[in-house]
Amino acid sequence: MSEIKGSVFWITGASSGIGEATALAAAKQGARLVLSARRKEELERVKKATGLAEEEVLVLPLDMEKPAEIQPAVDAVLAKFGRIDILFNNAGVSQRSSVLDTRMEVFERIMTLNYLAVVALTKAVLPVMIRQNSGHLLVTSSISGKLGSPMRAGYCGSKHALHGFFDALRSEVYDHNIRVLVVCPGYIKTDVSINALASDGGKHGKMDDNQNQGISAEVCAEKILQGIRRNRDEIYIGGKEVMGVYLKRFFPGLLNRIVRKQAPK
């Protein structure tokens, strides 16, 4: 089980939404923070909101789609704090477009950011945690990582891939005292649908009703920290959409009929 108090807690996608809320909640519980995303000014805003002292927080801009930036980022965290206790792989992008219409580059971009970049950062941090003989690896999957939903096939594929990777990794690192938590949010009220990619790679640009009516990023963040403290392997966070996970497991035919009705005609 990881202690949040006093930990060095690195969050990607910390400039908004779930990552930002998790940063604020972890700071309240006594974590030292590394805040990563592309937008430095937003990270500075989050840093200020945490109220942490200069020596307790590092703003570390990082474009996860640029693999060359990953090892220097790990080195920068070690130069500041000398260790990494919790890595929260949270940066990601969603999609709102049909398979037929979506350009191949869009599928590639989603897979690069949501899956391959997560693998690369995790691989770069792993030797540090093995040396420490402790660590906690988190990743934000989605309820869409447990079942398929229309207009986001590329996103679903990228999130499903995370489960295979982290379930396998969990078994490999257990004896190094490294724990793995896969976080599966349902509908959380963030900018995720606004930032989602459209068929041509542009932004969807709209707040979806489901997100708008979703639970707050703050509630989501509390449940993520609880998942760390309780040493859970996988958690589902949301409203009734979470039922989909259990329908898929026990009544897959019924779930398929429900999902089919959600597809645009």
Ligand SMILES: NC(=O)c1ccc[n+]([C@@H]2O[C@H](COP(=O)([O-])OP(=O)(O)OC[C@H]3O[C@@H](n4cnc5c(N)ncnc54)[C@H](OP(=O)(O)O)[C@@H]3O)[C@@H](O)[C@H]2O)c1
């Ligand atoms: N909200 C939901 O309903 C929901 C449900 C299930 C799963 N999720 C997952 O939750 C995670 C966080 O999303 P959110 O809901 O908080 O949405 P969000 O507000 O759009 O946050 C996405 C974050 O990812 C960062 N990011 C995007 N591209 C990046 C890149 N190339 N390099 C580094 N950082 C990048 C963004 O920062 P910059 O733009 O500054 O780089 C931002 O901080 C995502 O993995 C998403 O798939 C969300």
